[in-house]
Structures are given as structure tokens and as C-alpha cells.
Amino acid sequence: MLEHEIPENIKSLSMDELTALCDTLRDRIIQTVTDNGGHLSSNLGVVELTVALHYVFDFPADKLIFDVGHQCYAHKLLSGRADRFDTIRKKGGLSGFPKREESDFDCYNTGHAGTSVSAALGIAKARDIMGENFNVIALIGDGSFNNGLVYEAFNSLRPLNTNILVILNDNGMSISPTVGSMHEYLELLSQDSHHREKVQKHATIFERFGFSYDGVYDGNDLGCMIEKLREVKEKLRTQSIILHICTKKGKGYSFCEENPQKTHGVASATSKPTTEYSQILGKTLTKLAEKDKRIFAVTAAMTPSLGLEEFFSRFPDRSIDVGICEEHATILCAALATQGIKPYYAVYSTFLQRSYDEIIVDICSQNLPVTLCIDRAGISGADGETHQGVFDLSFLSCIPNLTIGVPKDCGEFRRMLEMSADFSGPLVIRYPKDCKNSFPTTDEPIEAGCWEILHHGSGNVAILACGERALTIANKAIELSGEDVTLVNARFVKPLDGLLLDTMSEYKVVTIEDNMLIGGFGALIAQYFTDSEVSVKCFGYRDSFIAHGPVDELMEEYGLSAEEIAEYLRYEN
């Protein structure tokens, strides 16, 4: 093997060659993530484990499922994708997550936490039914281990009567440090690693579910991993096993080892820092909480990315990171609100999907004043299909009692948050990551369901745009078209501004939103005008999953093209 080469098949390599391969993989990962952005520390931690897995097992015949998928880079490099690895997370390039469409070596797509054990059980059960014979492995971090799904899956291991290997990769972190009692329990197990008897006793919790437990081993020790996996592979014929290993997040790159949280996901070296909505959330909520003792913040393992680090350190008794437990976070907020507390649950749009039932039943049917701060709404970019926040307006707008705000810029976001402090019902505020634009405004207080006319045009068309991105595209389209078009900041998707809409009877109405066309803001407007003569033209995303790539390009490609809207304006205004 040449130095820095990544061979197709590593089974014939010597121990020295395998060790050198680990260095090569690490270098490639660091170099590529520096250029492209992506998940760094999590991937560096599992290099030895991944090499050992590929050395001992036979992929793609054997099946390897990555929980979330933040640990799959070395696997991609070892499964015939090294030559395309520099395209990772780029438009048209490799995905940053496992993708069946990309390679036979990726057997199950992931992106959200806690699904790997269920998926492994399903694949193993199918294998048994089909009379086939391969190994099924779920690789899951201790962060995902907090998610209730893992427990649901454990609970059906015995009834399913099949065998899987779960590798618990314990690095003490999810994205934020892992919290909660299961984590403490895992820590206890780790500390006991030299006391086999004690470990066996502690292993009770897993054995109850039908697993044989083996741990704790050093996951960054290649020789140890190869030996253990060989043993486990043998045992796997007759039983299900949890192999508990410890790895160092960011292993081999001292900056990452020292800053595992900051380097979990990193931006590319060339990306420019911008103001983020999350910063406004943190500042405003902290300010509000200084005056109002009822304010409480909840996150699910993403506190810094959501801008709430300072809030959490300032108000430790009025904040909690519940770990990757989005459903529980939602109910906790509802229950706090029943007693007069004002809870704010900050979450990425894509992960809010996990709480859908609880938003309906716990928050909205009880009509409780919980504020959902939905970050990374709209196309989120390089993470791709599993992370786009493009469904929320569609799945939220049908829920009774809910008010949905979509601020036009950071200033309006701040004002909506100020409004929220005394708001009496369930409230959603939805925003993208970056704040790139601002629009003229008045200082009048914001009222739920009240829109704002930004420009009275002389032509036939009125654009209703919700959110910063939609307004930015609207302005661009107006400029391109050279038309004098009425522009409305439709800052609440629910309730609609009926008073304003009823003045629109002479207009051709155009809607723009950073959301799916189906069931989104445009659908509400179309339905509003069904009984009238008003024509409505909706711009939003077509009915398709949205791959990874740069936000602007994806927006244009999937349905929000300023040029296309300009064309419409030229024709209809």
C-alpha cells in the first residue's frame, strides 16, 4: 500500500499498514472538513473503530447502520468513495450522511437521533424471514442513547427474536455534552472498566432487555477493537450484544480534542460569519428573563447552536437541556405553562417534527402559552434531505389555537419575542439561520395576525411574502422586473390578516415562502380566496425532497427563483 492511499479492500493489510491507514483517514477528514465544513470531531473519534469494523466484517453483505450519521466519514472513505470524498456536502457530491442511493455500503439513511437500533432490528428480522445470513450492526453514540426510541427498540428485541450488535460509542458528548441519568450510568460503567465483576452487575440494565453486554473498551485502540469485534462476531450467531466502547471526540486533532462541542460540526474555512437569529434569541430572551422570573428555556442537546449558552449559564434554575428528547422537551414546556411559567422551547425545524403529537395534544389542545422558537427553518443547506426545515408551515398551520409568526428580519424577531412574553396562547416563531437583510419598519408593537405593507405599488400585483428569505427574493424579483409592485410583510402565517386580505380584491396576489408549496402559506391564501375572483399565484418548494447544497442554489432550484417570479411580475403587473 502506498502512503496516503486508501485501498478498496483492507483485509490483507498488516497491523502497521492499518495504523498508517488510520492516520491517512484522519488527514483526509480534517482536510476535507476544513474545506467543505461538516461534522469533524465525531468523525475523528471513530476512525480506529471504523477500520476495525471494515477489517473484521464483510460489507456490504453485513449491514452497518449509523445512528444520526455524524460518524460515517471514515466509512465512506473505506467503501469506494475516497475519490469523491472532497465533494462531500457539496451540491451533487457525496452526502454528509449515510445514503442508500449513494452506495450499497450505506444500508439505511439516517439524520435524526435514536433510529439505529430500530432499523437494525428491522433489517435483522427481514434477514431471518428471507433465510439469509449476514450481520447487522448499529453504531450509536451516547448522545442518541438518551432518545426514547432506543428504549422502545430495546423493548422489542426479545419479541422479535433476532440478533443484532449494538456498538455504543461513548464519548460523553452528543453535540452538547451528554446529559441525564443514562449518561451518568454509562460513565459509571466506564469508570468500572477494570472491575469486571462490577461491570457485569451494572450490565443488568441491558441484559434485562435481552442483550449480552460487553464493555468498556478503548475505541481508539485499533488492536483492541479488532480483537473485540472478532469475538463479538462469533457470539453474534446466537445472541444480541451491546459492545460498549469509549472514544475521544476529535481524536488525533488537538484543537478538536480540546473543543469537541465547537468542532462537532464546523463551517468551511471560506464561509463568512454572519449575524444569526440564534444570537438575537439568546440576547432577547436573557433580557426578558431578567425582568420576568417566569421565563424558562428548554433545549434538546443544541444549546449553543440555538444561541442559549449565556441564558443557560445566567439562569441555571430556569433552563434545561434535556438531551436528544424532543418529545419530552415539548411536554415539559406544556406542563410548566399549566403552572404559570413561560416556557420557550428552541429547536431546529427538522427536529420539531419529532414533537408533532405533543404540539397538538399537550400544547395546543390545552391552549397553553408555550413559545416554540424554530431555528434553521426553510432550506438548511449542506446537511440535505433529512435536515431541511421546509415542512413546518405545512404541518403546523392545521393545528387549532396556534399562532405562527415569521419575522421579516432580526429586528422583527426581537419584537416578536418581546410580544411573546405576555402572549396568552401557543406561539411559534420561525426563522432561518442567518440574518442577512433588514427591512424598513415602524416602532408600533407587533400584534398577532397583523401584517405590514412595505410598499404600495401602482400595478396589479401584490406580493405576500413571509420571512426574511421570501422578502429578499421578492425584492430581487421586483428589481429584476422593473415593475411597481405592492409588497406585504406577511409576518403571521396564522392567523392570516383578514382585514388586509379583504382589501386585495383588485389585485393579483402572489405568495412567496421558504416552505413546501403543499399545505404552506400559499395554500392558506389560495383557500382564503377560493370563493372570490382574486387570482393567486404561489411560489414555494415543489413536491420533492431537497438534497444538500448551498442554500441559495437550492432555493432557486426547488422553486424560489427571483428570475421566474420577475417574469411573472412583468407579465401580470
Next chain:
Amino acid sequence: MLEHEIPENIKSLSMDELTALCDTLRDRIIQTVTDNGGHLSSNLGVVELTVALHYVFDFPADKLIFDVGHQCYAHKLLSGRADRFDTIRKKGGLSGFPKREESDFDCYNTGHAGTSVSAALGIAKARDIMGENFNVIALIGDGSFNNGLVYEAFNSLRPLNTNILVILNDNGMSISPTVGSMHEYLELLSQDSHHREKVQKHATIFERFGFSYDGVYDGNDLGCMIEKLREVKEKLRTQSIILHICTKKGKGYSFCEENPQKTHGVASATSKPTTEYSQILGKTLTKLAEKDKRIFAVTAAMTPSLGLEEFFSRFPDRSIDVGICEEHATILCAALATQGIKPYYAVYSTFLQRSYDEIIVDICSQNLPVTLCIDRAGISGADGETHQGVFDLSFLSCIPNLTIGVPKDCGEFRRMLEMSADFSGPLVIRYPKDCKNSFPTTDEPIEAGCWEILHHGSGNVAILACGERALTIANKAIELSGEDVTLVNARFVKPLDGLLLDTMSEYKVVTIEDNMLIGGFGALIAQYFTDSEVSVKCFGYRDSFIAHGPVDELMEEYGLSAEEIAEYLRYEN
């Protein structure tokens, strides 16, 4: 206390009087459920426990949260609602579930499983912040205990640093018998009840999360319950406790004790048996599975109600009840499908909400051929707000790759199921409980996205109705109006039948659906015609939670009135 009287305050009663009170409560519950329908066995099991709780604790100052709420009848009788108890589940009467709007004694509304521990933690945390001093109790059955939410809540007990009491009511049943390893573990604990030391050792699993564990006690022994609750109340000042009790589901009514599954929820004595869609599901799927070895059925603790009892006994290796774990059920299906198995997940519409993220990410973004059989869709009636299946068309239609079928009757349901066996993508088939009507049909095979014109009318209006209930109302409205109206069986909500829609340019289009107006079928049609001259009028449910009551009355009250539609037809046809 007079015999059969239920006093407002039971704290001064003697032990004999309390025992007599249990009999009175049991009689009232049996009598009322026989008349009104409702949850019988679950409520009979907790009579002694509830009396003991009201005797020892101080409600409504102390807070009692019922998981799911199938056990709250005795509590309602003891909290000033005895005089209205005969109205339970009737329109305008008491709800069959806990309702804050109904009484201060109900502090948190429930209906879906596994939420009580999260809710108790939220309420307890709020109490601590507010500097108040009351006890918070979650009462949860062993069925709910399988749900991952419970584990998520346990995991944040320590970080929240508050004290709650969890009473684990172990009767070996959810609605179906409880399945899974946690249940086996609980059984083990129960059997060990006379071996204190061993119990203490087993209790490890709960103690890891920060609970002190105490059990197992006979929950039908009033004296024992009073004694234990007194002890626990004392300890609760300084710690969180799990009190593990065993009760007999259906206790005190031999028919229920012998048939706990059949008598979990019962219909009123006067309700007429009808053919149910679930029977068609069971028969058809069994028939298909005889020929096709790839067919696999998954349920989440509702096998008989979903019509799959026979399937499960015929094909034990190709079926699993995963317990109340809807998310896990969904991923299991997706994973099975990656390996060529044809999974069917049967579930009530309201509980499908729990799987929303997994439907998007695991099933649809991977474009896997999983069939979701959605029972109890539309208004489901007496269970009220938390159980209406009126959101599914709205939250499903925005998901790419998904096909949504809404059969017009049982015959068409059977044919859609036959179609599903070789269908290559994600498929939803949505139906209500009862099959009351059938419509003329041809024997042509059903094709996704292909509608059926049931009648070519001579007038201006064309009704697009999806599903049996919508068609039934359409027919009724047509009859009432005396108009000759075109009637279309819009049996797929996604994809829409574009070919047929494009022939509608001369019509006034009316949509009817058993779903929320917002984001539902009508919204899709309104959006389809935005660019055209076609006027669309949508009938469906207005933007409000739908209370409990008889299905027909609720449908009319919330937006599907045949008379109102007839009026429109008279005017517009």
C-alpha cells in the same frame, strides 16, 4: 354517609365507610359505562388506589396526572363530578379523559401514552420555581411504561432536581396484553414481592435514574394503599419515588376480570354492531399474506381493534405488536422494507401523529414501500379532542413520495389493499371505523391517483368527495337539494387526478372531506386551481379542536352539514 352516596370530602370516613365507597364507585362506573360506553376494566382496577389517593393527598392542591387517562373515572366521581357522571362521553357532558377545563382536580389533559412523567416533572419544576409546596403524582400503567417518552422523562429527573411520585400501576395489560422486555422485568419484580432483598437489587434500573423504588404492593388492598401512600407522602419531601403496585384490570366485575382486553373500552349497550374497516383489513391482509411471504404486519398495542388478531395468530413470524411505541413501529417497517419485506403498519390516525418525523425521514425520504393503514380517521367521536383523526390529510399531504388513498367503501378498501401488495413506494390508506355505506363500482383495478366519476350531472357543480363519509354527505346534500350534480370519488388525495381535474374548467368545484379544512384535500384543490378561473368551495372542519360526542352530530357541528352543502348546491348548480 348514606349508602351509595359519594361524599365531597372523604378524609373523615372510617375504613368501613371507605370500603363501602369503593363498592359504590364500582357500581357507578359499571352502570355508567354500560349505558354510555367507555373505558371499563382499566377504571375498575384503580378504585381502591384512587380512594386511597384522595384520602391521603389534598387535591386539587396536590396534582394528580393520569397517563392516557383510562383510569380517571373514580377520580372524577370523587372530585365533585358524581352528579354529572352519567353524562360522561356524551356531547356536552363530562369527558372520558382528564380535562382542565372541566375541573381544578384535573391538572393536565392526557389521551396519548407516556406523557405523565414528563408532565409531572414540568409541574413539579414550576412549583419549585414559584416557591410553592404541593405534591405531584403521575399514575401510569405498565402499558404506557413501554413508551420511550417515559424513559426520556426519567433521564431528566436528576438534571431537573425536583421531586415527584410515580405510581406504576401494573396490571399486565395496555389495551392488548403488555409486551416487551420492560414488561417481563416488571413481572419479575412482582413475582419477587416477598423477597425484599431481591426486589431491592432489581430496583437498580429505577434507582439509576434517581428514583427511590418501593414495591410491589397489592393496589386493590385499600388498607395497604393508604398505609403506603402515607409513607410515600412523607418521603416525597426529599426524594422522587416509584411506587410499584399490582392491580387486577376489571377488578370486582367477573366478566371484566376474565375478559380484560375486550372490556378495556366498551361500546354502550344500545350501540349497534356494524361492519368495520378493521375486519376488512384483517381478512384481506391474511389472504394476501397466504400468497405473499413478504407481507408483515406491525401494530402498537391495538392488534384486535385494528382487526389483526387472526393475522397475528396465523403468521406469528411475520407480525409484531411492539407495545405503545409508535415511532419504533414506523422505523421497524422502513427497515424491513429496505430488505424486500412488505410491511403494513396499522394504527389509529391520532396515534400516527407520534410517528410524524419517522414517516418523513425513515419511510418517505428513503421512498420505501411501507403501507400505513390508518384506522379511526376523521372524527372518532366519544373520546374527544385528543383522539380525533382529523389532521392526517393535512400533515401527510406535504410529504414527498407519499401516495394517500381514501377508499369510498369497504370494497374499495379491499381493492386498495390488493393494489398495495405490489406498490413500489410509501402508501397511506385512510379510513374511519364503521363501514356504513357502499357505492357502485367497476371491477377495473385501482390505480394510484386515479379518481372515479360516480355520476355525470347536468348542472354547474361537481363535487369531489374523498372517503365514505364525505361521499355519504355529498349524496345526502344532493338528495336534499334536488339538484343534478356531478359526483366524483376522489379516492386519492395524493397524487391528485390531474387529468380529471383538467376537465373541470367549466364547473364550480366543491370539495368534501372528513378532515380539517386547513391543509386538507380542499386546500390541495384550491391550490391546483389558483391559476385558473375555476371557483372552488371547500367543506371540512373549521379551525378548532373537536370535543367528544356522537360522530354524526360532531361532523355537522364542526363543518360537514348536508343541509349547508345542499343550500350551496341549490344556489350554484
